[in-house]
Amino acid sequence: AQVLNLMRKLQRENGLTYFFISHNMAVISHISDRVGVMYLGRLVEQGSVEEIFTHPAHPYTRMLMAAIPQFDAPSSAREPIRGEAPSPLAPPPGCAFAPRCPYAKPLCHQAMPPAHSLSDNHQLECHFPIEVMAGSASIPLAKVS
Numbered sequence: 646a647q648v649l650n651l652m653r654k655l656q657r658e659n660g661l662t663y664f665f666i667s668h669n670m671a672v673i674s675h676i677s678d679r680v681g682v683m684y685l686g687r688l689v690e691q692g693s694v695e696e697i698f699t700h701p702a703h704p705y706t707r708m709l710m711a712a713i714p715q716f717d718a719p720s721s722a723r724e725p726i727r728g729e730a731p732s733p734l735a736p737p738p739g740c741a742f743a744p745r746c747p748y749a750k751p752l753c754h755q756a757m758p759p760a761h762s763l764s765d766n767h768q769l770e771c772h773f774p775i776e777v778m779a780g781s782a783s784i785p786l787a788k789v790s
Contacts, residue, residue: 649676670713674698682706685733685741692767702763702774704746740772748773 653676655661667673673680674694681691682705690703701707708726728745731737737744743753750773758770 652676668709670698670709682709685730685736687741687770689742689771690767690769692764696764696767700763700767702767703742703769703771704748705742706769740770 649672652663656663656676663676665673665676677694679692680694680697681688682697682703683689684705690697690701690706697706698710701710705726712725726745727747731741731744737754739755740746740749740753740758743749746753752772756772758772760768760770761774762768763774
């Protein structure tokens with residue numbers, strides 16, 4: 646945490662830009678201003694930390710957020726991402742996440758999803774982002790101490 650805090654301090658003081666890659670969403674929320682979520686080499690959702698953490702609209706992003714340990718929830722409440730990731734050498738037709746997506750419909754398996762802008766600070770590739778967002782809950786931004 647000390648190294649991350651030092652990086653954040655140097656970033657603010659010197660106007661630095663970092664390209665930080667991690668699966669640790671708590672660290673990402675602490676050190677980043679913008680977030681890009683990749684799945685199988687594609688940027689499936691991007692936006693400000695606040696937009697992505699409070700309104701995740703892509704199913705993969707939502708599942709990553711749901712995997713963040715919460716102190717007030719039992720670990721059994723976390724739902725794992727089911728199935729296996731497809732090979733990046735032979736990706737499936739359509740959306741690469743469709744084989745693992747609980748919201749997938751036939752269109753998802755047939756056609757690559759178009760890019761959508763949900764706001765100036767929030768873009769994603771998903772055929773059905775509004776349906777996914779309808780039941781989303783805000784996820785608190787994590788603090789690294």
